[in-house]
Amino acid sequence: MLNDRQKMILRMIVDDYVLTAEPVGSRSISKRPDLGLSAATIRNEMADLEELGFLEQPHASAGRVPSQQGYRYYVDHLLATDSNLSTDDLSMIKSLFTEKIDEMERIAQQTAVVLSGMTQYTSVVLGPQVYDTRLRSLQIISLSEHSAVVIVVTSSGQVHNRTVTFPDGISMAEVNRLVTIVNERLQGTPMYKLRSRMLEEIMREVSRNVDDYEEAIRMLDQITPAFGADEEAKVYLGGTTNMLLQPEFQDIHKAQHVLSWLEHHERVVEALKAVPRDRVFGEIPSIRIGGENQVDPLQDCTLITSTYHVAGVPVGVIGIVGPTRMEYARVIPLLRHVSKGLSEIYSKFYKGS
Amino acid sequence: MLNDRQKMILRMIVDDYVLTAEPVGSRSISKRPDLGLSAATIRNEMADLEELGFLEQPHASAGRVPSQQGYRYYVDHLLATDSNLSTDDLSMIKSLFTEKIDEMERIAQQTAVVLSGMTQYTSVVLGPQVYDTRLRSLQIISLSEHSAVVIVVTSSGQVHNRTVTFPDGISMAEVNRLVTIVNERLQGTPMYKLRSRMLEEIMREVSRNVDDYEEAIRMLDQITPAFGADEEAKVYLGGTTNMLLQPEFQDIHKAQHVLSWLEHHERVVEALKAVPRDRVFGEIPSIRIGGENQVDPLQDCTLITSTYHVAGVPVGVIGIVGPTRMEYARVIPLLRHVSKGLSEIYSKFYKGS
DNA sequence: CATTAGCACTCGACGGTGGTGAGTGCTAAC
DNA sequence: GTTAGCACTCACCACCGTCGAGTGCTAATG
CATH class of the missing domain: 1.10.10.10 (Winged helix-like DNA-binding domain superfamily/Winged helix DNA-binding domain)
Known part of the structure; x- marks a missing residue:
């Protein structure tokens, strides 16, 4: 051509x-x-x-x-396809990954900070998503007579919790019995099936013991969100104000447009998840330039994302948002490198699944 | 005068x-x-x-x-001291508090969203801080041979967790024994004392059973952050881009100055916590105008904050950041009202302590 | 003596004007 | 195919006069 x-x-x-x-x-x-x-x-x-x-x-x-x-x-x-990161960049990334990491979520957050710091663009990290996790343990710890904390631990080590209040008809003892049953019988159940499986178990119990099973179901509904299945993955942003440094966003209204889009995390998640099929596997960055983003506020932006994986399964996304005039030659290998690193780190955590 | x-x-x-x-x-x-x-x-x-x-x-x-x-x-x-909120404002606040709240953290977040939406300023909410909470329960759930999730539930229903990896010398069985001991003997221990109390218990056990007690201590250090005592309270921001709507921040550099300050949550927390003594109790807003803020980026801003309480103890702060040209007559009663509402809501949760 | 009408003055905002320079498109020559 | 030359375009900038909102001062007024 x-x-x-x-x-x-x-x-x-x-x-x-x-x-x-x-x-x-x-x-x-x-x-x-x-x-x-x-x-x-x-x-x-x-x-x-x-x-x-x-x-x-x-x-x-x-x-x-x-x-x-x-x-x-x-x-x-x-663009040269072989990554050619500067030694400076490489050492920055290295120090990110060798940093002591005490909590899984901190990794994602720290990645966002480092990415934006290195690039002067805005970075976006979609925390590790629950893709194929199973129930490891359900705990319930009472707070007062009518309230308790429900804790769900998944096979990947993620912890979700919800505070629930019991209807009058239900006692702590009854709840405890249910929890024991769940732990005995439902360990290893995929999270997305958990609600229906719990319902089955409740039904079985109800036919024998519990009076008011409608109440039980209502309580179950309170707990369900903690299963994380329909829960949006968390987004971590880094360097949102870097946007204001770019000459193309000197116009306040343009800047406001993009920044307020970034503020609505659910929209960002949506954009990040809209990854072309062929870029879901392997850490090959997906690049969406200007209008290629379906989202209106990103018409003058480029969004480069890279998926990271655990055992071949995509679990999260990292990305850079900047003007279309982006340092592609640097950002692309950078994202590839970092997502590869994240895949390795998380794989260690997820080994247990 | x-x-x-x-x-x-x-x-x-x-x-x-x-x-x-x-x-x-x-x-x-x-x-x-x-x-x-x-x-x-x-x-x-x-x-x-x-x-x-x-x-x-x-x-x-x-x-x-x-x-x-x-x-x-x-x-x-x-300024008229008696609050005179418009009926519109009052109904907005009311609908915030009657909304179904499934998770404690969501309240704080939602409050931030509503405050910024109502005022066109930036809102800041310091989530309920652990002031006088005690240990309710310690759980440990193994993930793999050498890693587990430690979950700490406090008397106030807050849940903290950390993933820990065991040194080779320590087996799951030993850990479980320790957990049982902790749950038996240390329930009700104030969180800030927990580390030292656990150390005592470990020492006692060590003299009898465990070989390598240095390893045990190292593990304890991994867990400690989950006690939340030294953990920064979480900040929720709302409407950060509202700053850009204000005529005084049309200058990109001024805006950038403030926005990047807001990005560093730890600095925001510090500013929020610096509440004059006489404003810590009761929901009387503290008002810091321009230079009264010690912080440089806030020289052209007014920060109005109000503390909310549980059982008379301050547990969190809500605030509004805007230009010194602020709608004081509306924002002040607004914050007073909302913080009072938060005090009530959280009091219900904390009742168990 | 407080209040006010009148007036000269100040200064930012706005719009028009001309010069400058970077950069282009076209043409003709190599 | 490549290039030198040249006329042309247009954003940018500095300059200038006009306009109007608003002031400070002074003298007149009740």
Whole structure:
């Protein structure tokens, strides 16, 4: 589609623009020593590239700026596929992963901080999601006569809890009996099946002992959210205000648009989960440039995400949000590297499942 | 210090400026029907008020703007002390508190969302802090041969957990024995004493059974953070991007300054906790205007906070961050009302302690 | 003596104007 | 195919005058 020289020029323009955020003129390209062409020649090529849709002109006498399609071609064909992280970057990542980690959630949070710190973009980390976890243990600990804490531990070591209040008809003793039954019979039940399995067990018990089984079901409904099946995975953001550093977001309203989108975590989760099928497995980053994001506030942004895995199963996503003028050459290998590292770390935790 | 007319004029200026964010001219004040004075008279009074330090002039031919001292006088002397929330506001608050709350943490989060939504400012909620909680139960649930989840439930129904890995020398059986001992002997121990009490118990056991007690202590250190004693209380922010709506933060750098401060939760906690002694008890809001905040990024902001309580003990803080040009007359009773409501809600939960 | 009308003055906001320079497109020559 | 030359475009900036809101001061007024 493009000849070699056009490719080279396109790459130079993108590289230059990513660095300076200023439209790139023909002269500045022709001055590069590695290709001995005059500005006029470059101009001709630029005009062609514009006609083909890879470049845009902010106004008639300005230089050229990569179009969305230009960035797309750049990441698809002009980027070295082998990762080439700087030693600085590598050591930063290394120190992230060798840090002592006391709580699983902290890893995700710390990853967000480090990613945004390294890139000057906003980072997004979708904490490890409950994909195929099973019940390890159900605990219930009474607080007062009519309330208790229900604790669910999954095979992956995640802990969920809910405070529940008992209806008058139900005593602590009855609850305890149910808990014992659950622990005896339902250990290893996949979390998404837990509610229906518990219902079965309650029914069986009810036919023998409990008077008011409607109350029992009502209580079960209180507990259910703790099973985490329908619970949104947690998002950790890092460097949201980095957005304001980017020249393309000097306009307050544009910035507000993106920032308030980031504030609504559920929308961010949704965007992060919309990963193309072919990028779900393996730590190959998915790149969505500008309009490729279905989300309106991200029309001027690029979202690069990478999935991390445990035993081949995708459990979470890390990502970078920045202007379309993104340092692709650095961010892509960075995300690949970090998600690979996360996969390893979490695999240690999840071994028990 | 100020005569009645000066007070009235100052109040009018503050009210006007809070509403419009435009410097207030003498004419617009004189046009008010309730005091029949000409613009010239107002000008004279304004000049006096400026000399006394209550007003400022952005430039020679502009109207007047309240100074920090002006706001201070306004909140101290010119504000009706009896709360007068609009029925709209009251019903908003009511629906917040009657909402079904399944998890304690959600209350705090939801409060942040509602506060920022109602005010167009940024809201800050310091989740209920562990002040005088005791150990209710310690659970340990094994994940794999060498790792387990430690769960601590406090008398207030809060659940903390940590994943720990055992050193080779220690077996699950030994750990279980320790847990049983702790549950038998240490229930009701104040959380802050828990570590030392556990140490005692371990020592006692060690002298009889366990070989390597250094390992036991190392493990204890892994668990300790879960006791929550030294753990920072969680902060929930609402409407951080509301900051960008305020005319005083149209300047990106100013906005960035404040927003990045808000991003560092530990600093926010510190600021929230620095409540004047006389405002710790009772739900009387504390108001820090501009420079009264020791924190640099808040020099142009007002932080209004209100403490909420359980059984007379302060357990958390809610607050609003906005420009010094804040709707004091609305925000102050609002916070008072909401913190009172939170006190009631949490009191129900904490009853068990 | 407090109040007020009148007036000169100040200063930011706004809009128009011309110069500058970076960058382009086109053409003709190599 | 490449390039030098040239006319052209257009954002940016500095400058300038106008406008109007608002002030401070002074002198007149009840």
